[in-house]
Amino acid sequence: MKSNAENITLKTSNLEIGYQDKNGIKSIAEKIDLEVHKSELIAVIGVNGIGKSTLLRTISGIQQALSGTVEIEGKTLNALNDLQRASQISLVLTNQPISKNLSVFELIALGRQPYTNWLGKLSKIDTEKIENAIKLTSIESLKDRKCYELSDGQLQRVLIARAIAQDTPIIILDEPTTHLDMYHKAYVVKLLKKLAKQTNKTIIFASHEINLAIQICDKIILMHPEKTQIDTPKNLISSGAFQDLFPKDLIHFDEISGAFRIKNED
Amino acid sequence: MQHTGKYVSILLILGLFLVALILLNISLGSVNIPVKDIFSSIFNTEVSKETYRYIVLDYRLPKAFTAIIAGSGLAISGLLMQTMFRNPLAGPYVLGLSSGASLGVAIVIMGATLIGGSFVALALSKWTLVIASSLGSLMVLFAVVLGSVRLRDTMAILIVGLMFASLTGAVVSILSYFSPAAQLQQYIFWSFGSLGDLSWAEVGILAIFWFLGISLAIFCIKNLNSLLLGEEYARSLGVNISxxxxxxxxxxxxxxxSITAFCGPIAFIGLAVPHLIRQIFPINNHLILLPAVILGGAILMLICDIVAQFPGMEFTLPINAITSLIGAPVVIWLLIRKQKFLF
Incomplete structure (x- = not known):
C-alpha cells in the first residue's frame, strides 16, 4: 500500500468536532489529523460517547465541523453540493426507518439515485452496477426477496450492496456489526475487507469489535479523550495505545495475543 | 421496479374501472338516468327527458368531477405525508389543515351570532365559508411552515400538527357551547362534508389547485423514493431534505x-387509500404508486358517493361518514386476509 498523495481519498486537518447550538459550543474532540488511502479498511475505535459517530457524521458531511477541514479527493467537503457529495461518500447506517416493503433489488437500486434522471429511471449502466454490487456481496439468491423476509445479517449485506451500487470512492458504516452474532460480525468485517481490496474503495466503520478490528483492518482510528490517532493495528499495539483505552479495573490489553482480557484475579 | 409491465396493466384496469364508476355514479341517484341519456346530454343530442340533461350537466357531472378531484387529491396528500413522516398513521390531517379549516368555519358560523345583524346573513353564503375555511387552513399552514423552518426534526412537525388539531378542536368546542342550536346545526352540516354543491366555476378553481398540487408531487417522485430509506439515507443520496x-x-x-375549503372535511380517504393500494399491489416506487393512488382515491370516493346518494333515496347521506363507514371495513378485511402490514 503506497501512501503517496494521489492515493489519499480523505484527509482531515486540525478538525474539531462537536455540536453547536444556542447554548454555545460543545466540543467533543479536536486536533484530528487523518489521512486515509484507497483500498484501506479502517475501523474507528473508542469508548461509548467518545464521538465515533460524530466523527463519522462530520466526515460524511451530515454534520458541520466546528473548525478545521475535511477534504475528499483533494476537494473541501463544504464546497461540494448535495449531489456531488452523494457521488463521493456512501453510508451504511443502523436503525433507519427503511420501508421493509422494498424488495432487495429495489433497495440496492436506490443507491443509483444520484445518477438517474428526474424520475429515477435506471439506465443500462445503472442496472450493471446494481448487478455487480449484488455479485460482490454474494446476495444473488436474495435479489427478489422483500426486506421483511431478511435476517439482520442478510439486511446488513443488502445495505452494504446498496452503498457499493452508489459507486463512491469512500464508504462509511456506523456500527455495522451491532445486533449480529459472532459469526456474522466476522462475516461482515471480512466482506468489507474483501470489498476494499477488490473495488479499491476506502471503507471506514465504527465498531466496538476491537479484537476483530485488530485482526482484519489495515488501520485503526483510535479515539482517546486527549487525542485521536490513526495507525496500523501493529504499531498501535507496540506503542501501547490500547492500554489506556478503557478504565483498568475490569479489562486489560494483552499485547501477546493482541486482544482484551477480563481480569480474573481475586 | 422489475415488474413495471405488470403494474402498468393493473393501472389500466383501475383506469377502466374508474370510467365505469363515473358512468354509474352519474346514472344512479334519486332519479336513475340511463347511460345512453348521459352521453346524449354531454354531446348535446336528443335525450329521452329534457330534465335528464339538466340533472346530468348541472348537478351530477360536476359532482362526479368533484368526487374524482377530492378523492385523488386527499389520497395523494395522504401518500405524501406517510412517505415524508415514514409513519403509516399519517394523513392530510396531520398538518392540522382540516382542523384549521374547521376553526375558520366555526368562527364565521358561530361567531356571527355574537356580532349579530346582517353578518348572520352573510355567514350563510357559501363563499364566506370557502374563504373562512381557506383562511383557517392558511393560518395553520403558516404556523407549520414556520415551525418546519425552525425544527430540524421531521417528527416534531407531526407533533406540532397534531397539537394544532387539539388546539383548534378546543376552540371549536367552546364556540359550540355558546352557540344557539341553529348555528350549531349549520356548523355540523358543514362538518358532514359535501361533494354536491359545486358549480362548474368552483369545480374549475378546485381543478387548478389539484393540478398544481399533483404537479409538485410528481416533481418530488424521485426524492420520495429516496425517503423510503429514511431521511439520513435520503440526504446521503443527495436529497435536499428541508x-x-x-x-x-x-x-x-x-x-x-382547497378540497376542505370546497367540500368540507372528508375523513379517511387520505389515510386509507395509500394502504389499500399497497395491499392490492405491493409497490414502493412512487412513479407507479402516484398514479395508482390517484386512481384509487377517485374510485373509492365515487363508490362512497354512490352509497351516499343511494339509488331511489330522496336524500343524500353525509359523505364524511360514508367514507369511513365503507373504507374502514375494507382496510380491516385486507389486513386480516393478507396477515401482514406492508409499509
Missing amino acids: QNRMLIIIATCLLAG
Whole structure:
C-alpha cells in the first residue's frame, strides 16, 4: 500500500468536532489529523460517547465541523453540493426507518439515485452496477426477496450492496456489526475487507469489535479523550495505545495475543 | 421496479374501472338516468327527458368531477405525508389543515351570532365559508411552515400538527357551547362534508389547485423514493431534505386545503387509500404508486358517493361518514386476509 498523495481519498486537518447550538459550543474532540488511502479498511475505535459517530457524521458531511477541514479527493467537503457529495461518500447506517416493503433489488437500486434522471429511471449502466454490487456481496439468491423476509445479517449485506451500487470512492458504516452474532460480525468485517481490496474503495466503520478490528483492518482510528490517532493495528499495539483505552479495573490489553482480557484475579 | 409491465396493466384496469364508476355514479341517484341519456346530454343530442340533461350537466357531472378531484387529491396528500413522516398513521390531517379549516368555519358560523345583524346573513353564503375555511387552513399552514423552518426534526412537525388539531378542536368546542342550536346545526352540516354543491366555476378553481398540487408531487417522485430509506439515507443520496420537505408540505396544503375549503372535511380517504393500494399491489416506487393512488382515491370516493346518494333515496347521506363507514371495513378485511402490514 503506497501512501503517496494521489492515493489519499480523505484527509482531515486540525478538525474539531462537536455540536453547536444556542447554548454555545460543545466540543467533543479536536486536533484530528487523518489521512486515509484507497483500498484501506479502517475501523474507528473508542469508548461509548467518545464521538465515533460524530466523527463519522462530520466526515460524511451530515454534520458541520466546528473548525478545521475535511477534504475528499483533494476537494473541501463544504464546497461540494448535495449531489456531488452523494457521488463521493456512501453510508451504511443502523436503525433507519427503511420501508421493509422494498424488495432487495429495489433497495440496492436506490443507491443509483444520484445518477438517474428526474424520475429515477435506471439506465443500462445503472442496472450493471446494481448487478455487480449484488455479485460482490454474494446476495444473488436474495435479489427478489422483500426486506421483511431478511435476517439482520442478510439486511446488513443488502445495505452494504446498496452503498457499493452508489459507486463512491469512500464508504462509511456506523456500527455495522451491532445486533449480529459472532459469526456474522466476522462475516461482515471480512466482506468489507474483501470489498476494499477488490473495488479499491476506502471503507471506514465504527465498531466496538476491537479484537476483530485488530485482526482484519489495515488501520485503526483510535479515539482517546486527549487525542485521536490513526495507525496500523501493529504499531498501535507496540506503542501501547490500547492500554489506556478503557478504565483498568475490569479489562486489560494483552499485547501477546493482541486482544482484551477480563481480569480474573481475586 | 422489475415488474413495471405488470403494474402498468393493473393501472389500466383501475383506469377502466374508474370510467365505469363515473358512468354509474352519474346514472344512479334519486332519479336513475340511463347511460345512453348521459352521453346524449354531454354531446348535446336528443335525450329521452329534457330534465335528464339538466340533472346530468348541472348537478351530477360536476359532482362526479368533484368526487374524482377530492378523492385523488386527499389520497395523494395522504401518500405524501406517510412517505415524508415514514409513519403509516399519517394523513392530510396531520398538518392540522382540516382542523384549521374547521376553526375558520366555526368562527364565521358561530361567531356571527355574537356580532349579530346582517353578518348572520352573510355567514350563510357559501363563499364566506370557502374563504373562512381557506383562511383557517392558511393560518395553520403558516404556523407549520414556520415551525418546519425552525425544527430540524421531521417528527416534531407531526407533533406540532397534531397539537394544532387539539388546539383548534378546543376552540371549536367552546364556540359550540355558546352557540344557539341553529348555528350549531349549520356548523355540523358543514362538518358532514359535501361533494354536491359545486358549480362548474368552483369545480374549475378546485381543478387548478389539484393540478398544481399533483404537479409538485410528481416533481418530488424521485426524492420520495429516496425517503423510503429514511431521511439520513435520503440526504446521503443527495436529497435536499428541508427543500423537499417544504415542497411536500406546500403540495399537501394546495390539495387538502382547497378540497376542505370546497367540500368540507372528508375523513379517511387520505389515510386509507395509500394502504389499500399497497395491499392490492405491493409497490414502493412512487412513479407507479402516484398514479395508482390517484386512481384509487377517485374510485373509492365515487363508490362512497354512490352509497351516499343511494339509488331511489330522496336524500343524500353525509359523505364524511360514508367514507369511513365503507373504507374502514375494507382496510380491516385486507389486513386480516393478507396477515401482514406492508409499509
